[in-house]
Amino acid sequence: MKTNFVDVNDMVNLVNRHGLTTMLADLVDCIENDFKRWEKFDKSARVASHSDVGVIELMPTADDVSYAFKYVNGHPQNTQYDLSTVMSFGVLAEVQTGFPVLMSEFTLATAIRTAAQSVMSARLLARKNARSMALIGNGAQSEFQAIAFHHVLGINEVRLFDIDSEATDKLINNLKAFPELNIIRAASTADAVRGADIVTTVTADKAYATIITPEMIEPGMHLNAVGGDCPGKTELHADVLLKGKVFVEFEPQSRIEGDIQQMPADFPVIELWQVLNGHISGRDNNEQVTIFDSVGFALEDFSTLAYVHKISTQYGIGRTIDLIPEFNNPKDLFGFIRQGQAIQKNVA
Incomplete structure (x- = not known):
């Protein structure tokens, strides 16, 4: 063989x-x-x-x-x-x-699969009429996220921000291949997320960062937090996690690596498979905030x-x-x- x-x-x-x-x-x-x-x-x-x-x-x-x-x-x-x-x-x-x-x-392949996982979760949890997405962190995985949400979920507007302006230049240039996608360069994270249906964070720093803070959260948002994926690395202020329902891939791993590492051990989370198989509801209404604390799982x-x-x-x-x-x-x-x-x- x-x-x-x-x-x-x-x-x-x-x-x-x-x-x-x-x-x-x-x-x-x-x-x-x-x-x-x-x-x-x-x-x-x-x-x-x-x-x-x-x-x-x-x-x-x-x-x-x-x-x-x-x-x-x-x-x-x-x-x-x-x-x-x-x-x-x-x-x-x-x-x-x-x-x-x-x-x-x-x-x-990991960049492709991470974008696919983000869309799979958003298809399950975001509002069905979601059309705009803020994309915070415009590095290596950002194009895949933007293209996946545009092609599979129908997102037609992406609002971009990165503290590295050259990363945003790169992303805008690469997304020219999709002229039907409305691309907005934001002045800040707060500017990018204002009014967005979906907020995707794909930052790289290994630090307890607070990219998204509570005052940025609006009713009905779906947060796709991708970058917080190891101990000591977060993207969401802890109080953001109190704003809505939190979903994870595999709870024992997410407790160690995800944004929920900031929370008490009994902080309630829902594994995605439970929603997919109808054991627990996902989004309950259009005003609810949903948070996918993505760390990447072997499955x-x-x-x-x-x-x-x-x-x-x-x-x-x-x-x-x-x-x-x-x-x-x-x-x-x-x-x-x-x-x-x-x-x-x-x-x-």
């Missing part, structure tokens, strides 16, 4: 062949369908190794057919080294044998890896690699090395 390897160029080819907007729409449905199967999955908070400058994490999950994990980092200062603040790869394996069928780049990566495996196979994109030895005799691992003459007989 061979492992299919999808590298960065392959992923770019895959996005161009299949279409970014098609991938985003497909993934919204894939992630939603897997969340509806919530009880079929092994679930655990990701394994994190924290340092003063960032975090490195492994994110595993499995159902009874497939196992998946993602390796991912978060280093806000990486841009000074010309590196992405988030870098990632993922693996999809068979549960029956443990054989890895796919190894894939996941830096680009979303599982959905994306399975999807990448499916369409890369469909298009014949990627190449097979010998990640695992193929044996004539699986019990003779030494003999496999010996056949390759990789034995150093004379050691000084």
Whole structure:
């Protein structure tokens, strides 16, 4: 058996062949369908190794057919080294044998899956007539968020703000490919969120930040808080979380990493799968504020890896690699090395 390897160029080819907007729409449905199967999955908070400058994490999950994990980092200062603040790869394996069928780049894929997860949650929680979105933080993930909300949810106006004006310049330039999208450059966070139906925050600093404060909240808003995703990193003032219903992916992980890390252990939250399966209501009325405290959960990566495996196979994109030895005799691992003459007989 061979492992299919999808590298960065392959992923770019895959996005161009299949279409970014098609991938985003497909993934919204894939992630939603897997969340509806919530009880079929092994679930655990990701394994994190924290340092003063960032975090490195492994994110595993499995159902009874497939196992998946993602390796991912978060280093806000990486841009000074010309590196992405988030870098990632993922693996999809068979549960029956443990054989890895796919190894894939996941830096680009993570941006796509995060936008798809944001839209999946907003489709569930935001007002049905939502048409405007404030986008606070205009870095690497911002285009994917804007395009996904525009294409899948019908958002036709985005209001942009970033303390780095060059990031906003970059975003505006990239969104020129969507001339039907009304783009407004805001003077501040408060200016951007004023009157917005949806507020998406995708900031990068590893700090207890208060990007959104209580006085900015208006009736009926849906907050999509994406950037607060590890201990010591938040985007919402704690009092914002008291303004409405708070929804999370996997509560044990969100308690540690999300904006709700600021709140008492008994602060009430609702897991998305409970709403999707009709156990608990989502938005109760058009005046209610809904808050999605997004940290990213392994199930979303599982959905994306399975999807990448499916369409890369469909298009014949990627190449097979010998990640695992193929044996004539699986019990003779030494003999496999010996056949390759990789034995150093004379050691000084």
